[in-house]
Amino acid sequence: MFENKERTDISKLGEFGLIDHLTKNITLTNPSTIKGAGDDAAVLDFEGKKVLISTDLLLEGIHFDLAYTPLKHLGYKAIQVNLSDIYAMNGIATQVTVSLGLSSKFPLEAVEELYEGMLIACKKYNVDIAGGDTSSSKQGLVISVTSIGYADEQDICYRNTAEEGDLICVSGDLGGAYVGLQLLEREKNIFLENPQIQPDLEGKDYIVERQLKPEARRDIVLLLKSLGVKPTSMIDVSDGLSSEVIHICTQSEKGCNLYEEKIPLDPMTYETAREFNLDPTVCALSGGEDYELLFTIRQSDYDKIKNDPDISIIGNITEKAAGMNIISKSGIVHPLKAQGWNSFK
Amino acid sequence: MFENKERTDISKLGEFGLIDHLTKNITLTNPSTIKGAGDDAAVLDFEGKKVLISTDLLLEGIHFDLAYTPLKHLGYKAIQVNLSDIYAMNGIATQVTVSLGLSSKFPLEAVEELYEGMLIACKKYNVDIAGGDTSSSKQGLVISVTSIGYADEQDICYRNTAEEGDLICVSGDLGGAYVGLQLLEREKNIFLENPQIQPDLEGKDYIVERQLKPEARRDIVLLLKSLGVKPTSMIDVSDGLSSEVIHICTQSEKGCNLYEEKIPLDPMTYETAREFNLDPTVCALSGGEDYELLFTIRQSDYDKIKNDPDISIIGNITEKAAGMNIISKSGIVHPLKAQGWNSFK
Structure with a gap:
C-alpha cells in the first residue's frame, strides 16, 4: 500500500x-x-x-x-x-x-x-x-x-423520553453509506480478480463519500437550537434507521408508525441500490453508518421545522400496545424489525 | 482454555x-x-x-x-x-x-x-x-x-512542576511486577516444552500478584491529602522508575540525583531477580508495570512523610545543568537512562 x-x-x-x-x-x-x-x-x-x-x-x-x-x-x-x-x-x-x-x-x-x-x-x-x-x-x-x-x-436528549404523539424526524438522507459500501466491495473483488482493472466509481462520489467520509451532524444540533426546538428524544443512525427507531421506542416504552414513503433517500442511493438488486428502503432501514440524527419532537414544534429541507418527518410515536410498525408505500402495515428484515413488499 | x-x-x-x-x-x-x-x-x-x-x-x-x-x-x-x-x-x-x-x-x-x-x-x-x-x-x-x-x-499534580531542591519520593516497592513476569514466562516455556509439568510459583505469590493483579495507589492520594502534603509533581510508574523520573525532570526542565540504595525493593523481588541473574536495581529502574506513584515534595514537607512506611525518599531535584544522575551503592555517579540501561556496577 x-x-x-x-x-x-x-x-x-x-x-x-x-x-x-x-x-x-x-x-x-x-x-x-x-x-x-x-x-x-x-x-x-x-x-x-x-x-x-x-x-x-x-x-x-x-x-x-x-x-x-x-x-x-x-x-x-x-x-x-x-x-x-x-x-x-x-x-x-x-x-x-x-x-x-x-x-x-x-x-x-x-x-x-x-x-x-x-x-x-x-x-x-x-x-x-x-x-x-x-x-x-x-x-x-x-x-x-x-x-x-x-x-x-x-x-440533553436521551433515548428513553419520546412521548405518544411525537413526530419522528431524521436529518439528511439514509442508506447511502451502505450502498457506497456495496460499490467499494464490488470494485475490490473485481480488482482482486484482475489487478489491471481500475476501480469504476465514476459519478458515485456522493455515496462513496457517505461510506468513507461521513459527517457528524453538529449542524443539526445548532439548527434545532436556533429554531427553538428541543427534541424529546434523540439517537444517531449508526446501525440503520430500523434499529435506532426500535431503541427509542423500546427505551421510551412506546410504539411507532413509520412511513416508507417518507424515508429520505438520495437519488444516487436509490439508483445504485437498484443496480445491486437491493431494495433502497431496506438499505435505509438496515444499512447503517449514515450518522444522521434521528429524533422526536412535539407536534407543537411542527411549524418550526416543516420547511427545513434537511429534516424529514418520517412517522409518529404511538402507545406501546400499538407496536412498532412500518407502513409500506402500498399501505400495508408491517412490524419493524432490527435485523433480518429484508423485504416486506 | x-x-x-x-x-x-x-x-x-x-x-x-x-x-x-x-x-x-x-x-x-x-x-x-x-x-x-x-x-x-x-x-x-x-x-x-x-x-x-x-x-x-x-x-x-x-x-x-x-x-x-x-x-x-x-x-x-x-x-x-x-x-x-x-x-x-x-x-x-x-x-x-x-x-x-x-x-x-x-x-x-x-x-x-x-x-x-x-x-x-x-x-x-x-x-x-x-x-x-x-x-x-x-x-x-x-x-x-x-x-x-x-x-x-x-x-492537581502535573509532571512539569518539580522545583530544584524538592525530594523525590515513591510509594510501595518497585521491580516486583517485572520479576513476576520473568517467573510467569519461565513457567510458560517449561509448560510448552512439557505440558506434564505444573507451574512452580510456590512462595512467589507477592511478585506474581504484582504482575497479574496490580493495585493503583488511590490510598496514597488520600494519605498525602490527610498528611497535608501536595506533591509538586507526580506520575505513575508504568514504564519503570528511570523513565518516569526522566519524564518529570525533562518536563520540569530540571536535573536529579537518585540514590540506588534508597530504591525500595521487596526481599522477594530481590531474591527472585538474583535467581534470574538480573540486577534487582535494573528491574526497578527499567522493569515497569509497578503502578506505584512517583512524586516530588518540598523539603519543608519532609517531616510529614518521613515516618510513613509506604513512602520512600529516593533522591532530590537539582538544576537542569547538573543532569539526571543515579548514584550507585558504591558511590559512583551514572547518568540516568530510560532504556538500554542495564548495569552500571
Whole structure:
C-alpha cells in the first residue's frame, strides 16, 4: 500500500517519540481544555455544565478494510463516528482521546496520514485531541476514540423520553453509506480478480463519500437550537434507521408508525441500490453508518421545522400496545424489525 | 482454555444483547454519574471541579499473554492500570468506559470472567462503568479503557512542576511486577516444552500478584491529602522508575540525583531477580508495570512523610545543568537512562 512512498520504521521513534511526533502540532482551541496530551491525564473544565462521554472501537477487518479505505479518510471517519454520539445527546463535542494499535507493517508515514485525517476532522468540528495511547499491535490496526462534550442539563436528549404523539424526524438522507459500501466491495473483488482493472466509481462520489467520509451532524444540533426546538428524544443512525427507531421506542416504552414513503433517500442511493438488486428502503432501514440524527419532537414544534429541507418527518410515536410498525408505500402495515428484515413488499 | 467449562457463543446474543447482559448488574454509585451505559453517551456532573480523562489500550500478545493471565485478573488489571493515571494527577477516579474487541474463540463465559474482574476492581475503587463498546475482533482480545475523574484545581499534580531542591519520593516497592513476569514466562516455556509439568510459583505469590493483579495507589492520594502534603509533581510508574523520573525532570526542565540504595525493593523481588541473574536495581529502574506513584515534595514537607512506611525518599531535584544522575551503592555517579540501561556496577 505504501510501496512507492517513503517508509520510516516506527520503532526508530519509540512510543514516546511517536506520541511527541504526532501531537507536536496540536493547537488546543477549546477553553474547556486546560491540559491536553503530555501528562497522565487530560485536565478539562466544564464550569458546571454536564459532561458527555462516548467511546468507539474500530478494528481492521471488522469496521474497515484498508484495501479501499484511504488512511486519511479512515482517520476522519473514526473521529466523526465518535463525535456523532455527543451530538446525539444534543451536546457539543470539545475533546477526543485517540488510542492506536499499530502493526509493524505500518510505517510512520501511514500513521501520519491516519492522524492527519483525525486532525482535519477535529479542526473542522472545533474539537481538541487531548490525549491518547499508542502501542504496537500484532494483529492489525486498532483505533479507539473517546469523545467528550458538554451540554446544559435542560438541553440533553436521551433515548428513553419520546412521548405518544411525537413526530419522528431524521436529518439528511439514509442508506447511502451502505450502498457506497456495496460499490467499494464490488470494485475490490473485481480488482482482486484482475489487478489491471481500475476501480469504476465514476459519478458515485456522493455515496462513496457517505461510506468513507461521513459527517457528524453538529449542524443539526445548532439548527434545532436556533429554531427553538428541543427534541424529546434523540439517537444517531449508526446501525440503520430500523434499529435506532426500535431503541427509542423500546427505551421510551412506546410504539411507532413509520412511513416508507417518507424515508429520505438520495437519488444516487436509490439508483445504485437498484443496480445491486437491493431494495433502497431496506438499505435505509438496515444499512447503517449514515450518522444522521434521528429524533422526536412535539407536534407543537411542527411549524418550526416543516420547511427545513434537511429534516424529514418520517412517522409518529404511538402507545406501546400499538407496536412498532412500518407502513409500506402500498399501505400495508408491517412490524419493524432490527435485523433480518429484508423485504416486506 | 475453556475446554471444561460451559461455552455460550456470543453471536447468539448479538452486540446489544451482550452489552445488556454485561451491564445489567451495574449499580451506579458515584453522584457524578447522571447516566451510565445505555444511551449514545454517558452524562456526568462534576459541579465545577476539573475533569480528568485518561485512556489505555491493551492488546493481546503485546500487553498480556492469555497463556498465564487469568481473565478475571486481566479485567482487574485493565481497570487498575487506567485508574492509576487519574491518581497520578492527584485526582479521584469516578467512572470508566470499557471497549472490548472479542475474537470468536471467546465464549460468553470468558467475557463474563473478564468483565467480572473489571467490576471487582471498579467496586473496590468506587468507580462506575459508565459506558463502552463491544465488537467482534478478527485479531484477538482488544481492551480499551478510558477513565474519568475529578480534582479541585489547586490539588492537581502535573509532571512539569518539580522545583530544584524538592525530594523525590515513591510509594510501595518497585521491580516486583517485572520479576513476576520473568517467573510467569519461565513457567510458560517449561509448560510448552512439557505440558506434564505444573507451574512452580510456590512462595512467589507477592511478585506474581504484582504482575497479574496490580493495585493503583488511590490510598496514597488520600494519605498525602490527610498528611497535608501536595506533591509538586507526580506520575505513575508504568514504564519503570528511570523513565518516569526522566519524564518529570525533562518536563520540569530540571536535573536529579537518585540514590540506588534508597530504591525500595521487596526481599522477594530481590531474591527472585538474583535467581534470574538480573540486577534487582535494573528491574526497578527499567522493569515497569509497578503502578506505584512517583512524586516530588518540598523539603519543608519532609517531616510529614518521613515516618510513613509506604513512602520512600529516593533522591532530590537539582538544576537542569547538573543532569539526571543515579548514584550507585558504591558511590559512583551514572547518568540516568530510560532504556538500554542495564548495569552500571
